[in-house]
Amino acid sequence: MEKVRFGIIGVGNIGTVHARYLLAGQVEGASLAAVCDHNPDKHAVIRRLTGDGVPLFNNAQEMIDSGLIDAVIVATPHYDHPTLSMMAMRAGIHTLCEKPAGVYTAQVQEMNACARECDVQFGIMYNQRPNPLYQKVKDLIDSGELGEIRRSNWIITNWYRSQSYYNSGGWRATWKGEGGGVLLNQDPHQLDLWQWLVGMPVRLRAFCQFGKHRDIEVEDEVTAYAEYANGATGVFITTVAETPGTNRLEIVGSRGKVVVEEGQLRFWRLRESETEFNARWQNGFGEPECWEVSIPCAPECSDHQVITANFTAAILRGEPLIAPGCEGIRGLTLSNAMHLSTWTDDWVDLPFDEQRYYELLHQRIAESVEKPAVSRTLDASGSW
Known part of the structure; x- marks a missing residue:
């Protein structure tokens, strides 16, 4: 061929x-x-x-x-x-x-x-995934430059969508037609990147708000807290109703911190790991010497x-x-678990109960209301 x-x-x-x-x-x-x-x-x-x-x-x-x-x-x-x-x-x-x-x-x-x-x-x-900013962050993590991951925070609220967007298709923002809201439509990229960079958590607790700011059935605002096997924690915050929005990823390790925001990558590197400094330091106040390092990175591209x-x-x-398709399940696992945590008002351990999720989803599908809408093709140029 x-x-x-x-x-x-x-x-x-x-x-x-x-x-x-x-x-x-x-x-x-x-x-x-x-x-x-x-x-x-x-x-x-x-x-x-x-x-x-x-x-x-x-x-x-x-x-x-x-x-x-x-x-x-x-x-x-x-x-x-x-x-x-x-x-x-x-x-x-x-x-x-x-x-x-x-x-x-x-x-x-x-x-x-x-x-x-x-x-x-x-x-x-x-x-x-091929965005040079996230490729560089993954390199910093995989090479050990950040040390052991301790915390990650992603605030991704620049997904602004008006009611007219949801009215452009009868399937949009319904349990029957889409199966979810911001987590299923806009955030799959960030959920995939989050697990690609720092791995999958062992449990999470999420708070999804359904139709809080838009006349829709599904979630339009989410705050989730995740815990990892090594004791690290993570927070994921997203919405479609905030403007001006924020897209800030912050990952902290035992040897420094990396931040991706507004198309820029910033990296602070500790001269010695926080673990080693803490073990030897005897003078009360003080902290490891820290350098902000300039990281060569190609322009942002998506x-x-x-x-x-x-x-x-x-x-x-x-x-x-x-x-590869075999990795497509991981980000979806996070969004499914966030829904399940909200629906059951409880922590969800990973791997989670897929059958329970399926049953609760189909309860909502059965109650989903057909909405009148005139199908429109919108200009998605420049979108993620």
């Missing part, structure tokens, strides 16, 4: 973003070979985007069986991700799925098993095509995936 022929299932906000860079030839070794959207009312707009040279389907199975594509990008509402992804995998089609991979963890386990059985590449569109380019290289040359 010299070039990977991509199909896109779901040409809405983010599907349109993927179509544009593929049509522009911005991914070496890849082309847009077909698109699919089951809503015929959108086909005229899609055709204006793609032109007449790209076949347009209204049935995913027909596109998958057409012989026109080698790989697919699944960019539909969340509940359809597992079904459509596995449909493609079983046809031998390499599958790149938008985040989140599924609404609950059991779905993602099934997806991973299917990818192994079908021997296809399976990736998640975690386009924040383009979706970076993940697609990596996925293409994995198909063509066997390069390792930046965001």
Whole structure:
């Protein structure tokens, strides 16, 4: 294979973003070979985007069986991700799925098993992983520069979404249509990065507010506290109703502190570890000598095509995936656990009771109210 022929299932906000860079030839070794959207009312707009040279389907199975594509990008509402992804995998089609991979963890386990059985590449569109800022933070942690991780805090409140955003699709912000709110729609990137950088906690306690600031069923504000096996702690705070918002990640280790905020990385390094200093210091007041170190780092980048380019290289040359499907379950585990903690008003140990979560989720799905909405494709350019 010299070039990977991509199909896109779901040409809405983010599907349109993927179509544009593929049509522009911005991914070496890849082309847009077909698109699919089951809503015929959108086909005229899609055709204006793609032109007449790209076949347009209204049935995913027909596109998958057409012989026109080698790989697919699944960019539909969340509940359809597992079904459509596995449909493609079983046809031998390499599958790149938008985040989140599924609404609950059991779905993602099934997806991973299917990818192994079908021997296809399976990736998640975690386009924040290749961001040089977070790549550098991971390097500082993995190399031991920060020492043992003691605390992490992520305040991610710059996800401002107006009521008109939620009114742009009947599926949005409902238990039946989306399976969650800010944790499932906006925060999968940060939840993935959080566990990618500092690992998975052993238990957490969360407080989700449902429809606090918006006329929606699902969570629009969350505060969560996590505990780790080594005694470290973490706090995750998010909302869609705060402006101006904040995006600040702070990680503290025994040898220093790193902060990512406003597209900048700052690193404070202790000349000796806090553990060693504390063991030898006998003068009461005092603290280890600390240096703020300038860290070379490429400009911030979160383009979706970076993940697609990596996925293409994995198909063509066997390069390792930046965001393999087998890791898509971890961030989802955190969001599921946060829901479960709130619903049960209790701590949740990890791994958590997936069956209990499934039962409580489906109670909410059964009570979910259909909302009238006129489907609109919004401009998602520049979004995460």
